[in-house]
Amino acid sequence: MSAYEDLAQRFRRTGAIGGAMAVLEWDRSAMMPEGGSDARTEQVATLSVIQHELMTDPRLAELLNEAERASGVLDTWRRANLREMRRVWRHANALPADLVEARSRAAAACEMVWRRARANDDFKSFIPSFTEVLRLTREVAAAKAEAFGLAPYDALVQEYEPGASAASFDVIFDDLAAFLPGFLAEALEHQAARPAAIVPQGPFPVAAQRELGLKFMTALGFDFHHGRLDVSLHPFTGGVPQDVRITTRYREDDFTGALMGVLHETGHALYEMGLPAEWSGQPVGEARGMVMHESQSLLVEMQVCRGLSFIRYAAPHLRAAFGGEGPAWTEDNLARLYKRVRPGLIRVDADEVCYPAHVILRYRLERALLAGDLGIADLPGTWRDGMKELLGVTVPTDRDGCLQDIHWPSGSFGYFPTYTLGALTAAQLFAAARTQDAAIVPGIEQGDFSHLLRWLRANVHSLGCEMATDDLVRRATGAPLGTAAFKKHLRERYLGKS
Numbered sequence: 493m494s495a496y497e498d499l500a501q502r503f504r505r506t507g508a509i510g511g512a513m514a515v516l517e518w519d520r521s522a523m524m525p526e527g528g529s530d531a532r533t534e535q536v537a538t539l540s541v542i543q544h545e546l547m548t549d550p551r552l553a554e555l556l557n558e559a560e561r562a563s564g565v566l567d568t569w570r571r572a573n574l575r576e577m578r579r580v581w582r583h584a585n586a587l588p589a590d591l592v593e594a595r596s597r598a599a600a601a602c603e604m605v606w607r608r609a610r611a612n613d614d615f616k617s618f619i620p621s622f623t624e625v626l627r628l629t630r631e632v633a634a635a636k637a638e639a640f641g642l643a644p645y646d647a648l649v650q651e652y653e654p655g656a657s658a659a660s661f662d663v664i665f666d667d668l669a670a671f672l673p674g675f676l677a678e679a680l681e682h683q684a685a686r687p688a689a690i691v692p693q694g695p696f697p698v699a700a701q702r703e704l705g706l707k708f709m710t711a712l713g714f715d716f717h718h719g720r721l722d723v724s725l726h727p728f729t730g731g732v733p734q735d736v737r738i739t740t741r742y743r744e745d746d747f748t749g750a751l752m753g754v755l756h757e758t759g760h761a762l763y764e765m766g767l768p769a770e771w772s773g774q775p776v777g778e779a780r781g782m783v784m785h786e787s788q789s790l791l792v793e794m795q796v797c798r799g800l801s802f803i804r805y806a807a808p809h810l811r812a813a814f815g816g817e818g819p820a821w822t823e824d825n826l827a828r829l830y831k832r833v834r835p836g837l838i839r840v841d842a843d844e845v846c847y848p849a850h851v852i853l854r855y856r857l858e859r860a861l862l863a864g865d866l867g868i869a870d871l872p873g874t875w876r877d878g879m880k881e882l883l884g885v886t887v888p889t890d891r892d893g894c895l896q897d898i899h900w901p902s903g904s905f906g907y908f909p910t911y912t913l914g915a916l917t918a919a920q921l922f923a924a925a926r927t928q929d930a931a932i933v934p935g936i937e938q939g940d941f942s943h944l945l946r947w948l949r950a951n952v953h954s955l956g957c958e959m960a961t962d963d964l965v966r967r968a969t970g971a972p973l974g975t976a977a978f979k980k981h982l983r984e985r986y987l988g989k990s
Contacts, residue, residue, distance in 0.1 A: 511732040516535060523722070598624045665912070711939050719736035740757065752830075763952070766954060778956060794918065831985060
């Protein structure tokens, strides 16, 4: 057995452990009774340590060195896989086993506390467990910063988007921060000059909402032989490519949020299901990073499913599902409903124009928390100030403020910026797709998403980690990632001009 073949076998084992943890984490959020928390924490922590021990085996370093010396005989995909193996190995070997275990336990415990604190609007009860998560996150950041020669925050970012940095985020966010306030005012003025969207009146039974979501998931290409839809406190996608689990949350007085949550997570799921099957279990067969992952969810939800072509297809199904009739259920009104610009409190319910402000706020706050420039006790007040400054809204409760997201309780610092970079990538990819295949938009209007899915499979999904995000975007669109396509999209949709 060659060094490369030995490595592939070892990484297949660690990949299987990671997949098992992913399903266990899905179960924790979607199915597990609260009383199972301690047992689940023990299971996940133990698997994390086992995976870490496999990755820090000294023999692995020897095999990597040997395989890299002989990499000239490998084909392009195997060389890419070897590169990704080294990247994964560096992350694992930057941390001691006891820190890996402590981080896993603290995040699991904090998530359960967060659930109760959010439900009860009780930030004070959240502070002790979150303090421990933040302490350990700083330790992880320091260890990886030393190993990678990066700033602590940039070292954490590598877990979600390899090669990205705060400096690269700042360029994008400064551009958007200069553009969005004026555009928001212009979009609100344009919207005010047209008839206001009529909000359909419920109740909208959860069973009907679920069936509608399943119908649209099927149309988009979700394979229920390899996936399922469930309910959780915070919508997410979990599992593995052969068994993709997505969740949403329902309100009987408003079907729009749950439906868009389903469509958003379906975008994630289609990406996972479309990853190169021949490289399953290998690092190169995984999703490129969270920028590309978020681009796929936002392409489906924002670019496609809030567009007029999708609304024309969806409107009859919406009316049938809820017995809707009258002006509120016309295509024109539903289109206005789904492209309303409304500065609000909740990130996952935010429109495209306001969404980047939510991300910019979280980006600023998590950097300040990590650096020690912001104390945890001061987080609610600083959050309120930021929402007022960026979106002009008043935050009445911590439930709808700094407790709304699961990311920080789970220790995911460095994740939030990928949402906005994903939105930019989604706009650029969808513009390129429509240019390259004229059948995509007419297909969407008829409920035929095969042309779009085929383009995404060829240009994004099937490529896995074969190339860097920037290279993938340039290959698919002919240009590096930028803000131009996103701004053009916003002007066309919300101002009716290019």
